[in-house]
Each structure stands twice: as C-alpha cells, then as structure tokens.
Amino acid sequence: MSQLRQETLDGSLPLSSRLYDAAGVAQIDAAAQAAGQSSEQLMSLAARAALAELEDEFGRDLPLLVACGGGNNGGDGFALAALAASRGRAVHLFELAEPSRLSATAAAARKFAQQSGVVFVDTASELLDDREGVVVDALLGIGASGAVRQEYAAVIELINASGLPVVALDLPSGLCATTGRGDCAVVADLTVTFIAAKLGLFTGRGVALAGEVVLHSLDLDEALYTAPVAAQLIDVDEARERLPLRDRNGHKGLYGHVLIVGGDFGGGGAVALAAEAALRSGAGLVSVATRPEHVAAVLARSPEAMVYGVTSGQDLEPLLTRPSVIVVGPGLGQSAWSEQLLQQVLKTQLPLLLDADALNILAAGRLQLRRSLSNSVITPHPGEAARLLGSSSSAVQADRPAAVRQLQALWGSAVVLKGAGTLVAADNDLLGLCAEGNPGMASAGMGDLLSGIIGALLAQQLSGGDAARLGVALHATAADRAVSSCGERSLLASDLLAPLIELLAV
The missing domain is CATH 3.40.50.10260 (YjeF N-terminal domain)
Structure with missing residues (x-):
C-alpha cells in the first residue's frame, strides 16, 4: 500500500x-x-x-x-x-x-x-x-x-x-x-x-x-x-490505547463473552478462524454455534472455545442468553438453516458484528431488521456494500468515502468498508482510513479473522467505532508483519495470528 x-x-x-x-x-x-x-x-x-x-x-x-x-x-x-x-x-x-x-x-x-x-x-x-x-x-x-x-x-x-x-x-x-x-x-x-x-x-x-x-x-x-x-489515518498504537487495562484480580467474566454464529456446510473453517481470532484478541469467553458436523474440528483447533452443534434456530435460542457480543456471518451461507440462525440473533439487543452472508441475507430482504444497530458493527466488502445500498461494486469503488458514509447513515452502526484503503465510519466520528495492509490479504478467511478480532474488542467494552478502528489496524498491521516471512502469494489468514499476538502483547 x-x-x-x-x-x-x-x-x-x-x-x-x-x-x-x-x-x-x-x-x-x-x-x-x-x-x-x-x-x-x-x-x-x-x-x-x-x-x-x-x-x-x-x-x-x-x-x-x-x-x-x-x-x-x-x-x-x-x-x-x-x-x-x-x-x-x-x-x-x-x-x-x-x-x-x-x-x-x-x-x-x-x-x-x-x-x-x-x-x-x-x-x-x-x-x-x-x-x-x-x-x-x-x-x-x-x-x-x-x-x-x-x-x-x-x-x-x-x-x-x-x-x-x-x-x-x-x-x-x-x-x-x-x-x-x-x-x-x-x-x-x-x-x-x-x-x-x-x-x-x-x-x-x-x-x-x-x-x-x-x-x-x-x-x-x-x-x-x-x-x-x-478522514484521518488510523494509527495502530494510538488506537490500541483505547484498550482498557486489565485488573490484577480480573477474571474471564470481565472481558466479555463472544458467540460466533455460522459455519454452514463447507464453512466450518470460517467459524474456526473467527473463534481463534476472538480468543487471541482478549475475549474472556468464546462460544461457537455451528453445524454439528463441524464441532469436533473447531474444538480440535481451539479447545478453549465452547462449541455447540445447532440444527435450527430453535437450537440456537437458549445459547443467546449467555454472550455479551454476537458475531454472525463467518461461513453462514444463505440456506434455510442460515436464515433461521440469523433471525434468532436479530431478536436480541446485544451488540452484533454482521459480516458476509448475514449482510447478504439482509440485503436480499429475506429478513427484516427491526432493532437498532447503534452498538454494532458491519464489515462489508465492496460487493456486499453494493447489495446493501442497492448499487454496484463499481459504483461503490468509484467513491468509497461516500459509500461508507451512506452505509453508516442507513444502518446506524459502525461500518468497515473493506478493501485497499479500508474505511471506518461511525456516528459523529471522523472517517478513519487504514493505510496498512498488502495484496496478500486477498485470500480466503481474512474477513473471518477480522470479524473475530472486532467481536472480541466489542466484548471488552470498546465502542463500535473504536473496536472497528483498532480491529482493522491490528488486522492489517499483522498482515504486513506476516508477509515479510510468508510473501504475498502464500499468505494465509492463519498466518496473521502470531503477529496479532505480538501486537497485543505490547
């Protein structure tokens, strides 16, 4: 960049x-x-x-x-x-x-x-x-x-x-x-x-x-x-100062409980990545609600997570009383199962991170949003942003600052418009721009990792805007550190976890 x-x-x-x-x-x-x-x-x-x-x-x-x-x-x-x-x-x-x-x-x-x-x-x-x-x-x-x-x-x-x-x-x-x-x-x-x-x-x-x-x-x-x-360039060191200090006598309940909802057939890796990112980003507890077929694989990757197999929205409903933040979208798909889970999530008043097919389902009008998203974050890429705006990807890319402001006004949440020069818009805040990152990030799972990071920051009581800005900066800076050893062509989303740990250890 x-x-x-x-x-x-x-x-x-x-x-x-x-x-x-x-x-x-x-x-x-x-x-x-x-x-x-x-x-x-x-x-x-x-x-x-x-x-x-x-x-x-x-x-x-x-x-x-x-x-x-x-x-x-x-x-x-x-x-x-x-x-x-x-x-x-x-x-x-x-x-x-x-x-x-x-x-x-x-x-x-x-x-x-x-x-x-x-x-x-x-x-x-x-x-x-x-x-x-x-x-x-x-x-x-x-x-x-x-x-x-x-x-x-x-x-x-x-x-x-x-x-x-x-x-x-x-x-x-x-x-x-x-x-x-x-x-x-x-x-x-x-x-x-x-x-x-x-x-x-x-x-x-x-x-x-x-x-x-x-x-x-x-x-x-x-x-x-x-x-x-x-707009203002996002500085990772300045954004990191918003993280609250941890009490010497603190316990996991003080640092939030993130529930990650998604992982339809073929999408189990997405929720696994989001869960590990949330755990590494400081959430006290992380739960995953996914297809029963994915439970063993997610647990094998992140034994610290609590993983539940759900076959319907009815199965998900009792799990929604426990978390402080819900991340919905990684690997969610657009099946009837996907819609049932999203419908249950939207009944809560908890802070949400909406990404990927959660946004596509809403954009298609198959579910109605009847709650405020003022304490939430949406993270569309240009294609998803275009669907939310009833526009086209080329129109979004032709004026990304206008598009992210329109999305923020329309949805009332903090908005992360992903892509080169990622933009963050939050109510009454100056537009933020992340100039970090590299072309190696154009690979599968990067968005799922970002969702988990921002979800964990929301769980630690950061506002939607602050969580989005810090999450984007950590994600992109970690990618720049990882690419020095992996190279752009070989960079995987999971390669960002080690430098993410280093960034948060400061």
Whole structure:
C-alpha cells in the first residue's frame, strides 16, 4: 500500500494523519495566498521539495522527462524542470496545453524553464520513446474532475507503457483527490503531494497508483489549516490505547463473552478462524454455534472455545442468553438453516458484528431488521456494500468515502468498508482510513479473522467505532508483519495470528 512519510505541525497531531478532499486542499491554498503567500512562492517551494525527493529516490544522473498540463500542476512541472536544468541536469519537456492558455504563474514558470536550458519536445512520443530517465508527471492536479480528456489519456497511456520510473507531482494524473477514483490514471512510483495529504491517494485506485507518498506542507502556518478534515489515518498504537487495562484480580467474566454464529456446510473453517481470532484478541469467553458436523474440528483447533452443534434456530435460542457480543456471518451461507440462525440473533439487543452472508441475507430482504444497530458493527466488502445500498461494486469503488458514509447513515452502526484503503465510519466520528495492509490479504478467511478480532474488542467494552478502528489496524498491521516471512502469494489468514499476538502483547 501507499506509504506516507510524515511532517508534523507544532503542537498538533501529525499533519499527515489528516486527509483532505480536493475542496479542503483548495481552501487551505486560498487561505495561504490570502495570508500573503503568493502562488509563485508556493510553486517554487513545491518544485524544490519534489526535486529533492526525486533526487533522494533516483539520484542525480538520469535525465528528467517532464510532461506538463495546462493548470497549476503543469506550472509545478515547469518550475521543477527549470530548477533541475539550472543545476546542470538534462531535462526534456512536453507540454500538452497551448502556452497562451496558461495562468500567469504557470506562464512565468514556463519562461524560466526555457531560459534555463530545458529542451522542449513536440510530442509525448518524442519525450518517452527510446529514452532513459525519470518521468515527472505534471499533467493534472486536484482541479481535474470527470473523465480524462482524450489528449491527456493518450499521454497517460504512453507514460504507463514507458517502463520508466515515474514521479507524480501532488497526485497521479487522472486520480480523483477526493474519491480515489482513477479509471485512466498515471501509475507512479513516488508521489510528492503538497500542502496536505489527499484522501484519494489512500483508498480505491489511489493505493495502486500513488506508490510511496511523501507530504510537503510547503511550510504553511498551522493556523491556515481550518478546512474540514475528510478522514484521518488510523494509527495502530494510538488506537490500541483505547484498550482498557486489565485488573490484577480480573477474571474471564470481565472481558466479555463472544458467540460466533455460522459455519454452514463447507464453512466450518470460517467459524474456526473467527473463534481463534476472538480468543487471541482478549475475549474472556468464546462460544461457537455451528453445524454439528463441524464441532469436533473447531474444538480440535481451539479447545478453549465452547462449541455447540445447532440444527435450527430453535437450537440456537437458549445459547443467546449467555454472550455479551454476537458475531454472525463467518461461513453462514444463505440456506434455510442460515436464515433461521440469523433471525434468532436479530431478536436480541446485544451488540452484533454482521459480516458476509448475514449482510447478504439482509440485503436480499429475506429478513427484516427491526432493532437498532447503534452498538454494532458491519464489515462489508465492496460487493456486499453494493447489495446493501442497492448499487454496484463499481459504483461503490468509484467513491468509497461516500459509500461508507451512506452505509453508516442507513444502518446506524459502525461500518468497515473493506478493501485497499479500508474505511471506518461511525456516528459523529471522523472517517478513519487504514493505510496498512498488502495484496496478500486477498485470500480466503481474512474477513473471518477480522470479524473475530472486532467481536472480541466489542466484548471488552470498546465502542463500535473504536473496536472497528483498532480491529482493522491490528488486522492489517499483522498482515504486513506476516508477509515479510510468508510473501504475498502464500499468505494465509492463519498466518496473521502470531503477529496479532505480538501486537497485543505490547
């Protein structure tokens, strides 16, 4: 996933933990200029910061191949090209916009580039074909919206096909700073983003497009950051501080009882994983209600769990008086048995963790939700989220922040929208975003493990929002630790248990 190097503003949380949408960044930029910081100064500072990061990452010997658009992002590209050429570096530049259409600031930067010895070329092909160097993407910035125009799309395709290292200025061209949508966008190795970190860099397509992300605030005064924050990066250490200390004379009854309901035919492994995750995440007691055929296997894996075979909702009913939290969904299926169990669970007023087919059954309207979920958590992936919203996976992925907020408003629970750049929405809380994790997590059982972790945190009296944020952070961080030894292709959900134990032992 994208990695963000941090700058800190004095007396505050790290600036890089705050994520802004395009409107918020524009508001901060306008405030800076109103306070006397000229656009020329900001452009010069951006160019210096980006060139320093580029040289730190790729050295000073390779030529720079700069592609400039017509907005202020293009102006940043002209300024960087001029600065590099003035220091004796070979720089070639292709400009997509007519010079007459540039802003005064961008036009001045272009003139400086000409005077500094930058070689202007006539086509993007001439810039990129049969050359060595580092590509600098300065085509489109945060002001771009909607579909990428054909002339820009053609240059983006050439950049992506070049096989050369790419540094994006502010954000990869074609990526939406607010939503993370990027149907046609530059794939960067390094993104040097200015003023404030953009939400779209860390969710949706931004995770795959941005590469390493480095933030430079351009030395703006902290007082200028009055724009609404769109989201905050979840820090596992900070989130872990919400866990209550354990009393020296404590007993298992103080730390909650999680009941995991699921495991239809073929799904016994799901409840086994969820149970072990709940046990390892600090729940005092863990019970499992599953098909009788799975009881022996679950007990063999987790002898600490209490495992019950249930053949109907009637069998489940007496088990619902004991737990403090119910996790329903791992391996649940969508059979008549599944619906009966979910129906019984929904009659309780206990905190719930709803995942997988529990959500699919509700989305299909086969059961009606007649209770509040204000003390509960739902954990859909994009497909499940789409079914809950009556939408499509592509629509959810096109604007993940909007989708998770819609789900929270609709269901009234804390919501975890899984996927690259997992988002957490809870009532009256700032949107949380987890930038940890890796592609190896795209494997069976990962969601079941997360359900067990969050269920155990709910049982330990964390609020839905706090349990969701900490659970997501523990899950993703454990995956990053596990992948160092397993590799992404071989990573299994059960591989996360050992690093999860280490994270909770701190």
